[in-house]
Amino acid sequence: MAGIIAKNREDRPYALTDGGGCSSNLSNKFKKRCLKNADRTFAQATQCQETNSIAALLSMEDAAFVVHAPNGCVGCVSFMNDNFKVGQFHRKIEKIRNARYIVTNVDEKDVVLGGEKKVKEAVLELENRYKPNIIFIFTSCASGIIGDDVDSVANIVQKEVNAIVVPIHCEGFKSRVPATGFDTVFKAIEKYIIKGEKPKKEKGLINVFATTSIGYKDQLEMENLLAVLGLHVNYIPFYSSVEKLKRIPAAEYSVAVCQVFADEFMEHLKEYYDIPYSKTGMPIGIRSTDEWFLSVARLVGKEDIALKYIEKEHERxxxxxxxxxxxxxxxxxxxxxxxxxxxxxxxxxxxxxxxxxxxxxxxxxxxxxxxxxxxxxxxxxxxxxxxxxxxxxxxxxxxxxxxxxxxxxxxxxxxxxxxxxxxxxxxxxxxxxxxxxxxxxxxxxxxxxxxxxxxxxxxxxxxxxxxxxxxxxxxxxxxxxxxxx
Structure with a gap:
């Protein structure tokens, strides 16, 4: 299982990250395998994978986080934290809280002498403050360039804390596709949380892999649709927990809300945990909602039930x-x-x-x-x-x-x-x-x-x-x- 999601998204066969033109022209060249990636001689305002790695896990109920980076790398966390608090309100959580994270504020001194001591201190501080079940350590371009060994730090500090300590290798320069940050998260979930364990299957349980931009109303909409098929949901990784992540292999089925969000991880789950999956686009609009719902219905052998429900919804x-x-x-x-x-x-x-x-x-x-x-x-x-x-x-x-x-x-x-x-x-x-x-x-x-x-x-x-x-x-x-x- 060491090979799960072993490559960046741009390294997939026939994956383009830069280019442009008329759709029909691009698709014709692509089918002939003669469409090449373009190299930009000028680029402006790109996003990095660290952002997506942090966003995927920030709302976990029992987690705390170390971001081993300069302060600027967590500028977007305030926006994520706002959504996190709104999500708590929608879920009727009485004591709404902020996300629990410490940024190590990598500076010039750390670039010269290393910042591993800061990482350990941050982990111990989070353990003392919050007593979380799990602590994630996010790397950054800066920590990657100076070569800080966060894996060794995690192994050492693990002996001093009760929380599971999990390094997430999401240095922004490693991939040109920000969504690679999701893959690094799934890889860490397998390595440090699931760890190859195969719990007893739960009848009717389906993993729903959801990107962080999906709110509670959409979560309920998906759960309501899947309930029509007699399924109950393990919704991950958004608003998840260690126990919910450990339940992933217990599911009978998997589905994602985006055709490329968790595709390689779902293939891994099928291969190693015997969990068949459905991969379609987001259920937005008539056509895509029909396709998403029907794809799951075919997976569980209840297409007739889904078609009747779709007909009723169309009439409405x-x-x-x-x-x-x-x-x-x-x-x-x-x-x-x-x-x-x-x-x-x-x-x-x-x-x-x-x-x-x-x-x-x-x-x-x-x-x-x-x-x-x-x-x-x-x-x-x-x-x-x-x-x-x-x-x-x-x-x-x-x-x-x-x-x-x-x-x-x-x-x-x-x-x-x-x-x-x-x-x-x-x-x-x-x-x-x-x-x-x-x-x-x-x-x-x-x-x-x-x-x-x-x-x-x-x-x-x-x-x-x-x-x-x-x-x-x-x-x-x-x-x-x-x-x-």
Whole structure:
């Protein structure tokens, strides 16, 4: 089992992290295996895998955390902590608390002399303050560059504390794909918590692997759908615990809420623990919700029950969708989101008669090619794909050229172009299933019909790019690997 998730995401066969162009052109080259990764000669504002590793575990009920990094590496934790506290409120937890973490604040002295002493002190302090069941140690670019041996520190300090001490190797420079941070978490869960143990199977138990951006309303929506099939849920790793993680091998089935979130870990569970799994896109929108629900139903042999439930739900929601479509049908949309959520958003807008003109996705790989082919069937093959880890300069260029009537995604940049925008990254409100569909539809309708904020913002705030940039090819700074230019 030492080989579980042994590679970074960009090292998967036929996995691209950089590139762009017309969808049909990209998919044709990909199928012929002649689509090469591009090398950016200029890059701007990328995300790292450490962020995702921290986010995946920060809400664990009985955990505490050491982030072995400079202070800047935990800047985003305040946002995660806000969601964590809101999630506690939604779960009716009476004493709402902050996440329990210490950052070692790696400085110039530590870079020269090493920071391992700080790591040990932080672990002992967490043990003394909180008496957690488990303490995770997150590495960073800085700790990796100076070569601090956090594994040895964990082994030494383990003898002095009751908590399980688990190092998470998530140095940002190790992978160009932030989602690799999720893989490092699953690898550590297997090595330090499950440890190859095979508990007795629990009848009807299904592991639901959920990304950290999914809120309690969506958790309940998934649990309600799965209850129709007679299943009960072990929801992980969000709001999990050591005991819940130990139950993973006891499940009869597994499913993820994103086609690439836990795919390799679910394959590992199938191979070593005899847990079959379903792998589909996020259950956002009619098409994707139907597919997600039916895929699990086929897994457990209850497709007939699922089809009857789907028919009933369609009768309930389709008339309401039609009313929304009357107001926003035909509008052109650009989408920027994580891989799974972006594809789900592109199928969602089909429900409202909207057309996809562009999508920015962190990866383009074998596991996704069927999804992009499906999008071509829905929207035609002429929409633009930007394969990018953020890169707002490319995004702004494309949005300015394509002139969509709605942008779906975090709109920090494009709002200043005057484009109406909204997002479906709603950890505080419903987005999944048939109920989430109606919420998102009304939210999109509101954004399209009330664009005044973005229009006024564009008059008073400008992006930091010269006007000449918008007339350039958005992919000007690509150099195809293996080609000389």
């Amino acid at each position: 929601v389709l008339p309401q969708i039609a009313k929304i479509r009357d107001h926003i049908g035909g509008k052109r949309v650009f989408i920027c989101a994580g891989t799974g959520r972006g594809i789900a958003a592109a199928t969602l807008i089909e429900d409202f008669g909207m057309k996809l003109v562009g999508i920015q996705t962190p990866t383009y790989e074998e596991a996704l090619i069927e999804n992009f082919e499906q999008l071509e069937e829905i929207h035609g093959g002429d929409f633009i794909i930007d394969i990018a880890n953020m890169q707002p300069f490319e995004q702004s260029n494309l949005v300015n050229k394509l002139k969509p009537e709605l942008f779906i995604g975090m709109s920090t940049w494009v709002s200043k172009l005057g484009v109406p925008s909204t997002h479906i990254l709603e950890s505080k409100r419903p987005t999944f299933g048939y109920n989430g569909l109606l919420y998102l539809g009304r939210k999109i309708e509101n954004a399209v019909e009330n664009p005044s904020f973005n229009i006024k913002l564009a008059k008073h705030k400008k992006l930091p790019y010269k006007n000449s940039w918008y007339s350039e090819n958005a992919f000007k700074y690509f150099k195809e690997v293996g080609n000389e230019e």
